[in-house]
Every structure is written in structure tokens, then in C-alpha cells.
Amino acid sequence: MRPITKIMLGIIAVGGLLQSVGFGLLLWPSREFTRFYLQQVVWLRPTMIGLTGLVALVFLIMLLVAIFRRSTAQSLILAGEDGDLTLDKSAIENTVAKAVVAQHFAKSVAVAVSIRKKQVARMRIEAFSGNSKDLKAEAKQIEETARQKLQACLGIPVKHVRVHLLPATKVKAKTARVI
Incomplete structure (x- = not known):
């Protein structure tokens, strides 16, 4: 695998993990995080929406590859x-x-x-x-x-x-x- 491909996959994976952690913290009833979120809503909400879009795009691409890629045989x-x-x-x-x-x-x-x-x-x-x-x-x-x-x-x-x-x-x- 080329180094640039590894770097891109690493960036996408870190973004997906951050999005998952952030979404989990929003759903978990924690007063500290809720207070932090309300204070930082100006930049945190667009960041979370962007990360959600990135994760959705990755999974859409994976679905399209699974459907349309021709399979190989042994x-x-x-x-x-x-x-x-x-x-x-x-x-x-x-x-x-x-x-x-x-x-x-x-x-x-x-x-x-x-x-x-x-x-x-x-x-x-x-x-x-x-x-x-x-x-x-x-x-x-x-x-x-x-x-x-x-x-x-x-x-x-x-x-x-x-x-x-x-x-x-x-x-x-x-x-x-x-x-």
C-alpha cells in the first residue's frame, strides 16, 4: 500500500473514531460534557456534522464497492x-x-x-x-x-x-x- 493511501486512511479512521466518541458523549447523560458542548456549540456542532458526513461518505463508498466491484476467483x-x-x-x-x-x-x-x-x-x-x-x-x-x-x-x-x-x-x- 502506498504511504499516501495509508495516511489518508489513517486520517479518515481518526475522524471516524472522533465522531463516534463525540456522538457517544452526546447520548451519554454527563453534565460535564453537556456543559462543555453548550459552551463550545459554535465550533463543535459544525465539526460533528462534518465528521458525520465523512463517516457517511466512507460507508457509502464501501457499500458501492461491495455492490459494483467484480469479484475475482482462485x-x-x-x-x-x-x-x-x-x-x-x-x-x-x-x-x-x-x-x-x-x-x-x-x-x-x-x-x-x-x-x-x-x-x-x-x-x-x-x-x-x-x-x-x-x-x-x-x-x-x-x-x-x-x-x-x-x-x-x-x-x-x-x-x-x-x-x-x-x-x-x-x-x-x-x-x-x-x-
Whole structure:
């Protein structure tokens, strides 16, 4: 998660907690807080209304995401004349990784796949290239290899492929450990 996202979520969470505490104190019969509230009503009421609006907005967004976000699956189901074929997510990732290693000068290939019921929605490929020149062109070739492999082997469409390619000089050398 990005740091700015963490900061924004933290601010929203603190606002929601303050709003909950303030609302609870308003409902709880406490003379001290009631007296404080009546003295500070000029700024406290708009603050509480604003925090309530923020909490309502957050929960509305959560509800919309829950309703409209397409769900992902852990396996892909391919229907055929002889029956259904179920492919596990790790099998698809392994197939693509082996195809990339076989056709390109790449090391440490890691593939992450996001699956929907009938298609591969997203694929992220991370690898270290032995070729330190023209990484962009090689990334395009790796993307095309991944698309072709899934289309040829499984006959399934891929909506989005993202390739993150680094030169092999960025690989951390494993040092020998003497015991």
C-alpha cells in the first residue's frame, strides 16, 4: 500500500473514531460534557456534522464497492463438450512464467494473475532481464509472449498485462554463509 493511501486512511479512521466518541458523549447523560458542548456549540456542532458526513461518505463508498466491484476467483473454469475444466490460479501463473523463461533472457520471473470466472482480468509479470539495453522493447515482447501463451494453450482472453522488467545488475547477489 502506498504511504499516501495509508495516511489518508489513517486520517479518515481518526475522524471516524472522533465522531463516534463525540456522538457517544452526546447520548451519554454527563453534565460535564453537556456543559462543555453548550459552551463550545459554535465550533463543535459544525465539526460533528462534518465528521458525520465523512463517516457517511466512507460507508457509502464501501457499500458501492461491495455492490459494483467484480469479484475475482482462485480458479478458472473452462467449459467444453466433455465437461468443465478447472484451472488453478497458480497453474496459470506457472505456465506463463515458464513460457517467459523459455523464450526470453529473463531471471526470477514472478507472475501474478487476477482471475474472473471466464477470463484472466489482469496479469503482472516481474522479472530481471539479462539484456540491460532496450528494456522497454523486451518488456513488450514478454507481454506478447504471455498473451500468446495463454491464448494458444488455454484459449482464454487477457484484458491487461503489466510487465515490470529490471536489469539483471539490480539482482542482489546471494552471499555464501559459512557456518
